[in-house]
Amino acid sequence: MCGIIAHVGDGNAIGPLIEGLENLEYRGYDSAGVAVQNGSGVKVHKCSGQVSELKEELRATPKGNVGIGHTRWSTHGPPTDENAHPHTDTAGDVAVVHNGIIENYERLRRDLEAKGHEFTSDTDTEVIPHLIDHHLGSSTSPEAAFRRAVSDLDGTYAIAALVDGEEAVYATRQGSPLVLGLEDEKWYLASDVPAFLEHTNEVVYLEDEDVVVLEPHEVTITDLDGRQVERAADTVDWDPEETSKGKYDHYMLKEIHNQPTSLSNTIEGRVQDGEVALEEFPDGTFADVRNVQFVACGTSYHAALCGEQLLKEAGVPAQVVRASEYVSTSGPVSEETLVIAVTQSGETADTLGAVRAANAAGATTIAVTNVVGSTAARETDRALYLRAGPEIGVAATKTFSSQSVALALLTQRIAADIPVGTVPESTESLLNTAERLPDDIETVLETSDSDRIAAKYGGSDSYFFIGRDLGYPVALEGALKFKEITYEHAEGFAAGELKHGPLALVTPRTPIFAVFTGEDDEKTLTNAKEARTRGAPIVAVAPEGHPAVQAADAHLEIPDTHPTWASLLANVQLQLVSYHAASHLDRPIDKPRNLAKSVTVE
Template identity: 40%
Template sequence: MCGIVGILGQGPVAGSLIDALKRLEYRGYDSAGVATLEDGRLERRRAEGKLRNLEALLREKPLHGCVGIGHTRWATHGRPTENNAHPHASDKLAVVHNGIIENFRELRDELIALGHKFVTQTDTEAVVHLVTEQIRRGLSPVEAVAASLPRLKGAFALAILFEGEENLLIGARRGAPLAVGYGEGGEMYLGSDALALAAFTDTITYLEDGDWVILRRGSAEFRDEENKPVERPKLKTQASAFLVDKGNYRHFMAKEIHEQPEVVARTLAHYIDFSNGCVRLPFELPFDPKDLRAITITACGTAYYAGMVAKYWFERFARLPVEIDVASEFRYRDAPMPEKGLMIVVSQSGETADSLASLRFARAHGQKVIGVVNVPTSTIARESDVAAPTLAGPEIGVASTKAFTCQLTVLAALALALGRARGVLDAAEEKRLVNELMVVPGLLAEAMKLEPGIEALSHQLGKARDVLYLGRGPSYPLALEGALKLKEISYIHAEGYAAGELKHGPIALIDEQLPVIVIAPTDSVLEKTVSNLQEVAARGGRIIMVGDSHAIDAAAVSLAGEIRLPDMAPDFAAIVYAAPIQMLAYYTAVFMGKDVDQPRNLAKSVTVE
């Protein structure tokens, strides 16, 4: 979500703050700002919109301080205006903040009664005045933060800069991630993640939940939630020291779509013994698979749809009942957790707030937890019994593409591993299914060759007001994911449905103006899908069919368009079929002139409820 950077430098830091914030643009934001100490005085520069607006302001009104903080904001409380942009400040300090202060109204009322004047619509300003009040009562900056943090409710990461304190930055973390970086010559850094700091250092420490840190040049003093000094390990990070670039592609999303054959192959190599044709998990399972009674999967957004596809695999290949929940719903319904149950939490960032809360609920109720994550140092990875990494690499586009197919790949391998360990699959059946997985990267590469035709089809969608996606079996979650992708980046209203539900309501929408995208691999329910497709055709719907040659020929109706994929076995076709669905949304948004990589109102890593 929002991005935080702090630097205790040896020279002017404003330029470095901007460079670091650029590395966080992928998270999504609608305003940005920096603050430094100029001869001990706090000075801020803030701007609406993209970082280029802040850069222009800094060229006009430069900052020269050697200590500073920066922020990209995704609006939660208050509109995305310059006044609501971070850093927020008083005469004593400046604060940047990710997350939400849940009790900010209570704090604001208390502080207004004490004479503080609030000038923004944000929850963050309550933190500014709360710490300022402690300083006015005679506490030092460190003491003031120690007294204030217990008063805050919610999920947050904070970086605080103090008037007159040229050798001090304070960071705090509860829920939202925060890392400390160690530079040369005693320089110290704070950042939302390792990617923000990669240009400066490859040595970092992640704050644990509830930690806060006092940074001075050459030192970092960590304290836990009870304000006790603690040691936290230094890690070497593999984040690239260079800005991730688009290469020859117009957008990060296009680049990431085209990276899928490579990253899915890389992920498969991590989980599959190619020579023996079997799954080889890169970790020990924290339970006996034969004792396992049930699986609960929880996730948000695209990761949730990956879990929905995986439900079919776990139930079929491992004969385990699966419940799947949107994480924001699961955490509040007080679900009874089965004895000897497993929870699988799926998250690209590993920091998704609702998914993390679900993980903690499950752990508290005796469940073993596997975290399927793309960031192995993330909170979900660290708090799971086992982290199952997806090897997608940094995903910059807000709309998930390669992370989704890598999540599917990991979940497929895990389903096969459990099936073999539970005796549901024998060695021959496992080998057959593994061989099907092994050809997926090549099939994805073949799917990429369909791009020109998909681009041409997208012009039809770009003129539509509404779009319907249909699918059965694992293609039903793909229909939901296709609709989500189109909504996210083109802003066209789209809905995904199980094709068998068509006659139970959605069929009323069908007319000559409505594009209907039917996802139809040649599988055991193809005949049923074709029947639903003919119901659409009978009512004049504009059908765009995604299928192989057999499926498209079997449709036997006039199509407004077709995406003809290579023939393939059906078991893991969902991984391959995801790519054309992504490309269709991508080219529709490009045709409409939308900001594909940073769609309005969205953020990459959602670290608030």
């Protein structure tokens, strides 16, 4: 959840460090800081609050060729100047930034305090520079001291450290992402590629227990025992322009409008001659599978619900399990189980934990992710990439639509292989209309009445979203987006559940957004009418001429298409409603309070 950036190269490291921290703001944070090595000691500058405040403080800072930076998301200790990273040892000779959780920090802290080390923060991170300093006292080299300190730690971490007198960054990871950027003898280290993408797109994804040492003219990667390891460099095909807002006021709005392009990329080459063509999964890949489990969190969980629905329609036993609950609620898992991990970043801690449990049980595992080389992609048997490009806004938009489309294609492929599966009769229509989906979304974007509707129902007490079949996960996602960025109360329901309790909450100040996909719409319309008789205004998300339009108080139009794609078109309308509602309320849309883009701790 926090963000790490490090830089080694000719010139002043402060510029790339601040750029990196600004690029990592989307991950969520409450304080920021940097440390540089400049020939006269390790200099630390940090503060609670925004990167812009740190930037102002650094206008007259000393220069240095080597530096580390950090944006902190509070876990141990509140967001204060003292708890901000980097942290140092007592003398200030060692500076460390860290993502993750050190599980044995209390014992380590007691032991270090007994040896005379003085602590100034409430964080678990502060034990790391003190450990490095402790091992330096044994007349060992800085790199050896770093290794010995890391061997003392239990938990998850990505760590980068400076040691006084050394023009080097020492770093490692265990369960928390860290990626190396390579640029003509200038090196970058970060939690995520967008931190340095304007400088280089050549990257090395570090693996658990890798130790990397960045020096002015050399990068070395070894294991914890000091044995050199080879890690292949990858070229990230993201355009640096994709990480800027361009003409848009917010990243979220840009990413909503980017969906025709991102979905074209997701679909390209994967539908050929009316059939699914996934080169990652040739015919027979799933012949031994008897049941399918999806694991995911948040928005990815809603996309997984779409996958589950499509498999069940094809007669394939399938279930979605929240990743955080997987170990206790997954049920039987065997070699005949296929576990599909849906994760935008490929670094979601709960989802990775579920993948590891599934691997241990002998299941076949697949990652559906947006990030090539991510931990999920490496730890599963195969990966299906979204190709959606970088997503900076905390509230997921284009990645949800790409996840849903990728899963729709994957589930058709699975159903064709599994003996108990039957490819639905509607599959031909599904695939024939898939390539039209980007144009249909463009139509929604050009004609949406969402801004006016968001203004009309602003100030309501609560907002309900209902749907049936594939409209249900879209209702959940619509409510999640609304509450994430507006801070207003919103809930999503299966349409038929309204009368089983939630109807008691309905008043004239509870607008209901009803999703109509073309499947069981008559029942959804009946549910909406029940709410309307209690005074609730109804907003129908439906094609022009749909019976729901006449029965509703407002209409968000979607093109007429296959029910699977209709649900995604409805989702775009609901994304726009949430965006405009939040804009009218002047919310910080790209960085909603208390939330982070990538949740890398459990």
